[in-house]
Every structure is written in structure tokens, then in C-alpha cells.
Amino acid sequence: MAQQHLDPTDPRSGHVGPAPTGEALAGYLRTQATEFLRALRLHRETGAGAHGSEGSAEAARALRRSARRVSASLHTFQSLLDPDWCEAMRPELAWVSGTLAMEHAYTARLERLLTALHRLSGSTAFPAPTSAGVGAAAPPSKAGAPAQERGNLTVGAAKAGALLDRQLTLARTRAHSTALQALGSSRFHAIADKVAVLASEVPLARSATGTDLRPLATAAEDRLRDAVTTLPLVTAGSPYNAAALIHGLSPDTVPHPQDAPWHQVRLLLRLHRYAREAVSGPKGNAVVDLRLLSAGQALNRHRDASEAAAAAAQAARTPRIAPATAYALGVLHADQRHEVEAARFAFQQAWQKETVGAS
Template identity: 65%
Template sequence: MAQRHHDPTDSAAGPMTTGEALAAYLRGQATEFLRALRLHGETGGGAPNGSTDAGEPVDAARALRRAARRISGSLHTFRPLLDTGWSEELRPELAWLSGTLALEHACEARLERLLLALHRLSGASAVPVRTAAGAEGPSHASGAGTVAGADATGVVTAAGATGVITAAGVTDVVAGVDGGRALAGSATGFSGSRASVGAGGRAGGAAPAAHRAASGGTAPAAVVPDRGNLTVGAAKAGALLDRQLTLARTRAHSTALQALGSSRFHAVADKVAVLASEVPLTPAAAGTDLRPLAAAALDRLTDAVAALPLVTAGHPYNAEALVHGLSPDPAPHPQDAPWHQVRLLLRLHRYALEVLHGGDVPPDVRLLSAGQALDRHRDASEAAAAAAHAARTPRIAPATAYALGVLHADQRHEVEAARYAFQRSWQAQTVGTTAP
């Protein structure tokens, strides 16, 4: 059935907007870009591990990304009204900058999402808190926020706050075990107590005195009789994800700092500075209406949504998603790409509306809910990919691999839930805007 939406070319949509409105919008976004760049330079890059107050640098980087995305999206939607050579040269550079600055935040959000999901799936009662740990290296004291254990291949120390793990040829952290049963650690989530583990995963004797002192003297703090293996696997999976994603976040932070200091970025900043005062419009742009180009962006979005399997998204189970579930190919899930494309086109549609309304877009609850559903879809699919990547780590324990498999399935379930939410919001938008 054909879908009809609000037409930005309708005369009731507001006064006619021409290339002058586009120029004013681009100048405003270029000014926001330069303001965020100045703020970033005044506050510095900040620390990727949160050891210093990095709130302002994070806000500055987010403002840089926001302005870069809007300038790039407007150059794409309204490119017939702009100098072709200039726009085609600047647009991919802005996309590169926005993507580079987004990596660090994406790693942090992905780690938080996965640790909270592991906490929920393991049935723990307290929300994990990643607090600051003590000195780096093997720890001999039982304390909150620190996991210390011995594996068959070496010694691991995990810092609950920053995810820093020092290891001698190991891939995971062994939680406290006594008689094959998991011992509940401190109230900080995936923290545990130091214990000796012998061959075959069994306890090599009584618990150390440090553990007994931390648990009250004579007995373990709490025993989970039926979920021992899953609890140990979740703790080790959380430590592994913490290590991998914290390392990825640190690398992304370094990459962003290098990008902001490169000659490539300075060339982009110079062009944006020129854009703040002069927009290279074509001679005919001053009298050209913007609404047909905005309507074309909406048509591209509508066509992309029509190609989505919305009928499948309306069912609780998507059997087709299991076809590649055990594939060794580390490429992204084949079903996710069309949904990511719809998310991009929805963003371009929103930016086109901002240009038409001078940045003051009337609130649209249905459009907002559709965008939020697609954001959830993107976050869940990337988190599932991160869990699958961690599960491919060589020589991890079976309990760790099992916990990561459960985590991957949980995030793919979130993907299906987000698709269903988008389907309902989009259909509501269609019904609400269909002509009588």
C-alpha cells in the first residue's frame, strides 16, 4: 500500500524559502562549529579514562560533531544550489571528522550497555559501579572495584573503574571459586575476591585469609548454588569486554587528538571559517525554492522504508536472522545495513526541515520516536557485534564463551525490539499524515 506523508512543498508548510535561507543556515552551523572548536582548544582534549574532569571537552567534541553532521547533510540535500567542486570537496571531509570524533563516545556507550546487560542477565541485585581502583598490577588485598585472580597462563589484575587490565598471556579473569561454586564479590558489580584455582577449574584448597577477612571471617559472603557457572562466566566476560572496549576507546581518543592536530583538519576548519561569512551558492540559488529538494529527501526516506521488511519486524521472532548466526565471517549482520541506511536518511530529512524552518523545527513526536527506535537499533546491533568479537578471543573459558553468547542473543533481541518499535511509530506517522 502506498504511503503518503507530509509534503514539504505544500503551500501550507510556511513561507517560500530560497537559497538565502540555506545560506543563513550554513553560516549559523559554521559559527557553531568554530565556537565548539575554540571551546575544545581552551579546555584541551581531556583524558579517555575519565581520570580528570573531561565534561567540557566531551561537550565540545559533541558540538563539533553536531555542526559537522548538519553542514555535511545540508550540502548533500541541497547540492544543486551550491558550487559543485566546493561542496563535493568539503562534504566527505566533514563526514570523516564527524565519524572520527564519534568513535570514543561510541566505545564508552557500548561498554556501558554491555556491562549493564551482563549484570541484568546474571541476575545480580546491585547495579555495577565502576569506581576508581588502587595501584595497577597484581593485587594482594581484597577490596571493592578490583578483581584479582590466577589463570592457568598467568596473573590478571582488573581495575573496575577504568577497565585497565595487566596480564601475562591471559585472556580472562577468574572470579572467586570455592568448591566449584561462585562466591559473590563486592557490591560493585563484576568485582570478585582473590582465589586460587587449580587445574580443571576446581578450587585448589581453602579460600585465602584475605578473602575470609573481607567476607566476615569464617564463611563466604553469599553463595549462588544454581547459577555458579553463569556468574563466573559473566564476571569473566565483563572483564574481557572491559579490557577490549577500553583499549578501543583509548585508541579512538588518540586518533581523535591526532585528527584535530592534523593538516587535514586544519584545511577543513579553514573552509568552515570561510563558510561562516560566505556561502558559495550558484547564481540561480537566490530565487530557487528549497522545498522540492527537501521533498526529494523525504521521498528517498520513504522509498528506503518501503524496502524494509516491516512485516517481519512486526513478528516477535525473526527466523531469518539466525541464518548467519554462527557464521565465522566477522562482517556486520546482513540485515542491519538497510536499517542503518534508513537512519541516515531520516537524519537528512530532519536537517532539511531545519533548513526550511530556520533551525526552529516544530516538534514531531512520531518522527522523534522513529529516530529513537533507529538509534536503539544501531546501538544494539553494534553491541551484539562487540560481544561476538569478544567471543572469538582465543583460549577463553567455556563459561565465558557461553556468557558472551547469551549477551549476543540478548542484544540481537534488542535489535528486533527496536525494529518493531520503529514499525509501530512509522505506521502511526503514516496514519496520522494520510490525507482523508
């Protein structure tokens, strides 16, 4: 499987023409660095207010997106880059994308859980969730909107919704402050300066110029494929296997140990996808990319549902809640664990297609 991707005549290598070398990598890194700086400028222009705007949320997403790609390239193609620079840069980029991701994660988690509560209550009046990223936070408490709809919920569901709203809005507000502090810190300015240098001058290792990128990209793909073989895909491909809810009532459900290999595959799939981009350019092979995207989306959904289920379980441990609230949170937890199971099924289906297509 790995060898065939070394064949430059194989269209599935994502590359047609002469072998991509360090120069292609440098071009990819320059593009991503430029994108990072563009997003940063946009964010500063749009994100002046306390709660930001739609534009600044988009800017924050673009910032994370380019930071992830630069970071992934530093990981996959490390041997072609200046090792000291790589070692200094990678944790800084991880800090940026991790810090910026938190507010969005809490926002999305709350929306996911409130949407689920309304679905579970059979409410049809729930509006389509709105998304907000860093710098584009809605007012700290969203209690206004859910309160209006709470008339459609049972007491337990309404109280569970209010509890989750309180807890996740608090977490989101904190994440918002943390992200704003981070963006104004000298640490972040130092990173932005380094990215500005990267946009014009990529610190390639001496050997990089004539070196084929593809063996390194293939190694990233192999790490993904190896990790996928450790997943219980036969179980996942059998609908209603009830595997995700096993241990659903065991004391150590946060984080759920059985989810870890799936989270790992999610990260490796992302590294593989970005390595393909670096090798072939973003429009290299749209068909296979679409498959990778749908597999990746299933794993994103897996991660989101896993964390939402954990948040419901966590909320149920709040002291002095009413039994009806705890009951609703139990139903919600199980619902999200079934979403985890559904996401694994979706990944299995997407991955199977990919394997069939590539063999």
C-alpha cells in the first residue's frame, strides 16, 4: 500500500509531474504563513469589540486553520527543516491553535447539547443553532434565547438545559478571555513575528532542495493506516452494536478510555490530509480528498459527541440538582454516546469506501 504511493505516475499519489521536493514544501509553508498573517490582520480589524463579530469568528477559524497546517508540516516534514527552528515553533503553534479552539468548542458543545435536549423533548420550535468562534462570542449568557423555548421542554429537560447553559457559558466566557489575553501577549507577538519571517523565508535544511517529499507524506499515511487497524471497525460497521455506551455508567467515563484510539486516528488523519496538501497542492486530488474529508468529519463528530456526553455526565455531578434534572442529563448523556457510536459507523463506511477505492 505504501509503496504504490511512491510511484510518481500513480495519480493517487496526489501528484502528477516532477517529484515535489523541499521547494514545494517551502511554497506550502509560505502560503499558510501568509494566510495566518492575513487572518490575524482581519481579526484585529474586526474583533475590536468585546463580543466580536461574524467576521472576527471567521478570522479566528482561519488563524487556527493555518496554524494547524504549519504545525502539521513541521511534524511530517521535520527532517527537511531546520531542527532547532522546528522544535521551538511547534509547541508555540499548538498553543495558539489550542487556545483559540477552546471558546469555539464550548459554544459548539452547548449548541449540540441544547439541540439534543430539544430533539429529545420533541420540540419543533428550536431555532437552527448559530455558531460563534473566538472574538465573535454571543453575549456571555445565552440564557435569553433558551428561556423562551423552555416552555416546550419538560421541567427536567429545561433545568438540565439551564444547568448546561450556565456551566458551558461560564467555561466559554473564560475561554474567550484567555484567547483575548493570548492574542495580546508577548508570546503571541513573538510567534506572529516568526510566522511573518516564514512567509518570505522558510528555514529548509540543506538536504531539502532535491529531496522527494512523498516518502515522508507516505510515512504519515502509514501511521494513519496503522492506527486505523487498531480500531474495532468490524464492531463499528455493525449498526446498533451498543459498544459506545458500555461503561456509560462506570465512574471513570470522563474522558472515555474507549474513545482515545479514535481521537488519535482523527489527529493522524488530519496530518495525512495536510501532508497530501503539501505534496499535491490543495486541489491535487479532489475525489480522494472528499473521502478523507467525510472520514474526518465523522471523527470530528465523534470527538464532539464524546465531549458533549462527558459534559452531560459532568453536569449530573453538580451537587443538589433535582432528580428530574439528573434524569434528563442521563438521557442526554446516553443520546450523545449513541452519537459517538453513529459517528464510528459513519467513519467505518467512509473508510471502507476509501480502501475499496484505493485498492
